[in-house]
Amino acid sequence: MDNLDSPSARIDAEIALQKGKVSSLALLCAFASIASAAWYMWPALNNESIAIFNRLGPVGLLLASSLLLQDFVEPDARARGRLGAAGSLSWPAIAILGIDIFSTQGTEQIGHLLMFVVSAACLYTSREYLRGSLDAQRFRGIMTLGGLTIGGAILLSSNPEQNSIIVGALILGIAGLLVMKDLFGGDLDRAERKRFGRTLDALETRILNLQAQGVSLDQASSLCRNASDVGYKDPELGFSILAQAEEDIERTLALAEDITEIRQVCADTVEQASDIAPTAKKPQRSMDAGDRERDLGSLREAEMLYRRAKKLALNIVEHWATAEEQIAESSKLISSLEGSQHQQLHELLLQAKEALAKEDCLLALEIATTIPDHVANLGEASEGAQEAYKEAVEVMEESEGLDLKLWNKRLEDAKQHLEQGEFSLARGVSDGIVREVRKEREAMGDVQRALRQKKTIQKRWEGHVDAEAWEERLKDVNAAAKRKSWSHAAALLDRLTADLDALDVASGDANELLTYVQDEWTALRKKLEAAGIKAIDGERAACEKAVGNADVAFSEGRLEDTLNALGEADGLMEKLRRRI
Known part of the structure; x- marks a missing residue:
């Protein structure tokens, strides 16, 4: 649908429609011309008094025109050539057929006049369609010469009157001049x-x-x-x-x-x-x-x-000479180097030799020149890896009290990588050992300092109902320290300390609330005595019990029970206030 709606598609469709209409009209005119020729020829066929020869000329013209009508539909180069040739060949003869205008009267005279009109149209067509190049001009002259011959034959065979002969001769003279001009003149570039x-x-x-x-x-x-x-x-x-x-x-x-x-x-x-x-x-x-x-x-x-x-x-x-010297120097420089890190240098040297073998000495020189720089860079990497390895060894030697089995194995791996020339890998392993050992030492120091203050830590849950659970967690820290799992012990100690800190915060809030409720109860109890509400009163006894339960629960570290008891006591104190 998009293609059909585009402007170009609609233009093509309209052109095709118009061509179809013109083609139909040309076909209809061709049939009309053929029918006219048949109508004109039919009386001569059925009546011996009418000479058939006299009617062959107009009939032939009608039939020829019906054939040429199709060339008007699509006047391409071939069609224009046929139309021009037909016009040049026919216009002198048609003009000769119209010279009897001076010897006839009435409608016949009009008919002969129309022959001059048709002849002029053919002349215009021939001059219009056969022009431009020298070949077209020569062809037009030859076709006009043929028309001149046909016109002369018609003039000589028709026995015209004197006036008609003069007009015919004038027409043929004009045609002859045009032929001479087309055949021998008009070439400006001669x-x-x-x-x-x-x-x-x-x-x-x-x-x-x-x-x-x-x-x-x-x-x-x-x-x-x-x-x-x-x-x-x-x-x-x-x-x-x-x-x-x-x-x-x-x-x-x-x-x-x-x-x-x-x-x-x-x-x-x-x-x-x-x-x-x-x-x-x-x-x-x-x-x-x-x-x-x-x-x-x-x-x-x-x-x-x-x-x-x-x-x-x-x-x-x-x-060439410079490239050979540089390749030789680079070869000596890396001959003793081994390992994956140096494999790239050997490959570069091989590429330089291949380039020289292909006689591209400039490329070979460029490649070989880069090898010493790579060697220098790898030397710096080697020094950095060795320094990292030494630092790892020193850290391991200074780390008493740590389980060094895993790190000893990794230190052996770093040494092996260093010997194989894998400097980046060796440095990475050594730096990892240093970081982890230092982290383990810090964890060991933190755990040991905490265990030396064991009694201080135990006092924080002393008297609590869940004191055994806290003791168990402290024992887990101590057991991890005995196994020298210092990082694990530090993690357990951090969680224990964080939970105790949270407990201290909650305990402080509960203590403030308990003190407030106790003070309020003391003041309210005096007012109850004054109001005659004795200790045997049910609500007063229940409130007294709730405050006592809150105090006992707080002393045992049961903060949830403490808060529940305080809430109950607050509700009962409110009821008692309304009774005063």
Whole structure:
């Protein structure tokens, strides 16, 4: 749907619709012309008094026009050519058929007048459709000549009157003038075409003479052939191509004089490169290929190959010796280095040697030059790994009282990585040992200090109902310390301390609330005595009991029971206040 709704699609659909309508109209007109021809010819077929020959001309014109109507639907190049040819061939004959206008009267005179109208239309069609190029003009002249012949034959065979003969002769004279103009006139570029032909002949003669002397001018010959194909039709374009051909000849001649000198210069450079690098073959191969192209006459290709050989040779002269020295130096530098960290250096050295074998000495020099920098960087990494390992050893030696079995194994792994040249891995393992051992030592110090204050910690839950649970947790810390699991002991101690701190906070809040309730109860009890509410009163006794239960629960560390008892006491005190 999107394609159908697009402007281009709608335009194409409208064009197709209009073409269909025009085609239908042309077909209808063609049938009408055929029917008219049949209607005009039918009386002559059934009546011997009417001469059939006299009616063949109009019938033929009607049938021919019915065939040409289809060319008006889509007037492409072929259709325009057919219409123009038909117009040029028919307009003189149709005009001759209308000269009887001077010897007839009435409707017949109108009919002959219409023949002049049709003839003018055919003349306009021929001049409009057959124009532009010289070939179209010549073709139009030939077709008009045919029409002139047909018109003359009709004029001579019809025995016209004197006035009609004069008009016919005038028409045929006009047609003859048009034929002469089309066949022999109208070529504005005739002088240029002749000059182009002379220039082309002279250039081709020069090319042949130079080729006879052994100069290869294939490109110039090809340009001359192209100019010959288009130059007579378009002299300006032909002259342009001939100028290119002449320029190519001059350039080739100049190059032929310089090619020997160019080869000598390039050959000297290649020979120098061969002395420096006897194994290098590319410069000499390029020189040999240039010699072959020179012998074949392709001087441009030969010059390109000579210059390529010189470029390759100069590269060898400037960089080959330096690249070999740098590769040798780098090879000595990493010959004793082993391990995964140094494997990359050996691979770089191999790449440099391969580049030199391919005669790319500049690339080989660039690769080999980077190897000493890599070695220096790995030396710094080695020093850093050794320092980290020494620090790990010192930390382990200073760590008495710790279980060092696991770290001893890891320290052995770090030493092995260091010996294998895996410096990054060795340093990572050593730094991890240092961090973990120091963390374990800190945990050991914290636990030991806490255990030395064991009694202080126990006093914090002394007298509590859940004192045994707290004691059990403290024993777990002590047991982990005896196993030298200092990190685990520190974690247990941190949780124990945090829970005790939370308990102290809650106990302080409950103590403040208990003191407040006790003070309130003391004051309220005096008021109850004054109001005559004695101790045997049920609500007073219950309140007294709730306050006592809260005090007992708090002393035993049962904070939840303390809060519940205080809440009950507060409710009863409120009831008693309302009774006063």
